[in-house]
Amino acid sequence: MGPLPDPVTPAGRDGLAALLARPGRAVVALDFDGTLADIVPDPEQARAHPGAVPALTRLAPRLGSIAVVTGRPAGVAVRYGGFAGVPGLEHLVVLGHYGAERWDAVTGTVHAPAPHPGVAAVQAELPGVLDRSGGWRGTWVETAHIENKGGRAIAVHTRRAPDPQAAFDALRGPLEELAERHGLILEPGRMVLELRPPGMDKGVALAEYLREVDASAVLYAGDDLGDLAAFAAVEKLRSEGLPGTLVCSGSAEVAELAERADLVVDGPSGVVELLGALADRLGGRAS
Structure with a gap:
């Protein structure tokens, strides 16, 4: 070394x-x-x-x-x-x-x-939110990778999208609204948007x-x-x-x-x- x-x-x-x-x-x-x-x-x-x-x-x-x-x-x-x-x-x-x-x-x-109940609720609603977001046109499964972190957080990765930054920007608002609706917060990262409980x-x-x-x-x-x-x-x-x-x-x-x-x-x-x-x-x- x-x-x-x-x-x-x-x-x-x-x-x-x-x-x-x-x-x-x-x-x-x-x-x-x-x-x-x-x-x-x-x-x-x-x-x-x-x-x-x-x-x-x-x-x-x-x-x-x-x-x-x-x-x-x-x-x-x-x-x-x-x-x-x-x-x-x-x-x-x-x-x-x-x-x-x-x-x-x-x-x-x-x-x-025990996991926060909002995480399960977000998991159930997330496919529809992604599908309704501009630019996805029903192809969210191919362009965004959803990672369920053991029922304690949900991460949406856009690195595999044709335009990762555009996908990230398009999803940030809808996912922030989804997080707030279920008592979670949205944490942005490197081409990833994570929804998780506050205080973590x-x-x-x-x-x-x-x-x-x-x-x-x-x-x-x-x-x-x-x-x-x-x-x-x-x-x-x-x-x-x-x-x-x-x-x-x-x-x-x-x-x-x-x-x-x-x-x-x-x-x-x-x-x-x-x-x-x-x-x-x-x-x-x-x-």
Whole structure:
């Protein structure tokens, strides 16, 4: 692995220094899609970067924990990430559905509350809403991929549409109305519109987890608009005295994250290199 990159901000440098000084109580938190896994047209085909698990197995034993914070169901992220039953990943947790679900590597089980009833109602109405939206002309099945996130959220992906941005723009208003009608919120992302219950976001999930484990420092890496809440949580915690470093898994599609990050890396491959460099610095054994 290459050298550990230097954050461009004083707060980011302080956060990284604190992590290196007391790794046994530090947390590295990571988004999944676009951060540990490349974005692909069909989200069901997303898989962790080939170097992700080897890097994590070297790094995790040196840290207090590693948390994967994702909008996906926890079990799906575990499966697509290849995290289950891997020696060295005992300190890994997956906070799925923005923290509504949790998988712990130590037990290999998922804990979750009952789903919000609005999600099922949205699922039932969604085909008609898509079919009535301008430009779809009855072909929504072919141009939009509907992802039911375990009954806890619905995501409509437009990346496979002939004009993904036009489809995204055409659907945003109707889907926002649909979400509001059933007590949900609409969260836009990288060619995806997600309808989910309010009060669920990566910032809430991350902050609660950091308090639970009494973290001494945090590094958070993400790539999409949904990660802005986690960035804001880390910024707030920094103002309260918890050192933290914000990493953007670089993408031309989301400039907002790069502008607020302490460090920008080149997509999932750059994240893997960063994890490996951290492991090298902390003496993690190469496999």
